[in-house]
Amino acid sequence: SQTIHQWPATLVQPVGSPLSLECTVEGTSNPNLYWYRQAAGRGLQLLFYSVGIGQISSEVPQNLSASRPQDRQFILSSKKLLLSDSGFYLCASIRGHRDYGYTFGSGTRLTVV
Amino acid sequence: AQSVTQLGSHVSVSEGALVLLRCNYSSSVPPYLFWYVQYPNQGLQLLLKYTTGATLVKGINGFEAEFKKSETSFHLTKPSAHMSDAAEYFCAVRSAGKSTFGDGTTLTVKP
Numbered sequence: 001s002q003t004i005h006q007w008p009a010t011l012v013q014p015v016g017s018p019l020s021l022e023c024t025v026e027g028t029s030n031p032n033l034y035w036y037r038q039a040a041g042r043g044l045q046l047l048f049y050s051v052g053i054g055q056i057s058s059e060v061p062q063n064l065s066a067s068r069p070q071d072r073q074f075i076l077s078s079k080k081l082l083l084s085d086s087g088f089y090l091c092a093s094i095r096g097h098r099d100y101g102y103t104f105g106s107g108t109r110l111t112v113v
Numbered sequence: 114a115q116s117v118t119q120l121g122s123h124v125s126v127s128e129g130a131l132v133l134l135r136c137n138y139s140s141s142v143p144p145y146l147f148w149y150v151q152y153p154n155q156g157l158q159l160l161l162k163y164t165t166g167a168t169l170v171k172g173i174n175g176f177e178a179e180f181k182k183s184e185t186s187f188h189l190t191k192p193s194a195h196m197s198d199a200a201e202y203f204c205a206v207r208s209a210g211k212s213t214f215g216d217g218t219t220l221t222v223k224p
Contacts, residue, residue, distance in 0.1 A: 004156075043203065043216040044157075090156055100145050100164070100207050104156030 002027040006091050006105035013112055019064075019078040021108050023091030026072070031093040033074040034102070035066055038088040050074060086112045115140040117206050119215035127223045132176075132191040134218050136204030139185060144208040146187040148178055151201045151217075160202075163187065174198070194222045 048066035091105040120135040149157040161172025168180040
């Protein structure tokens with residue numbers, strides 16, 4: 001079975017500072033990977049997804065970017081954080097070719113101050 | 114386009130009572146349907162899924178859901194609530210390679 005590791009669990013960053021959140025996947029190869037953001041009391045907003053190394057699709061134009069330097073590594077970045085970037089960030093992968101349920105990481109709580 | 118509507122952002126039940134969380138979807142093609150559970154400050158965990166075949170699907174922790182195409186619904190039920198079921202629940206639809214989540218329903222279980 002797949003396991004997703006995300007770190008850090010919590011992060012407090014000042015406005016204008018850079019951001020790097022990392023996600024790594026165990027137990028599978030060539031997964032589809034996703035970054036979601038969850039605002040308080042709201043559903044999940046898809047930010048980026050990747051079907052392979054170096055392949056990134058952006059769903060929402062914004063202050064963030066993503067990269068996939070290795071098959072099982074997915075990174076979310078920002079050069080300058082905004083207050084509106086605060087939220088709960090979740091990395092996810094699709095479990096297998098026929099099973100389209102997600103496996104999620106434990107998330108990173110980002111507070112921009 | 115597809116969408117998911119979860120009726121009731123908050124549901125409260127007594128311990129031992131029936132749990133019913135409602136989900137309606139719209140999709141232009143036959144969808145895959147999912148329920149996820151999220152405990153505070155954690156990621157989402159897959160409870161159950163419908164892809165094809167039997168329309169009544171059973172998941173973990175005693176939950177089950179029934180796909181009703183005519184009603185475009187996929188409601189989540191559990192016969193007897195436990196305190197440990199208190200969490201947020203998300204319904205999701207996947208079709209044409211894209212997933213859409215509902216806004217979630219917070220389940221409170223009273224002793």
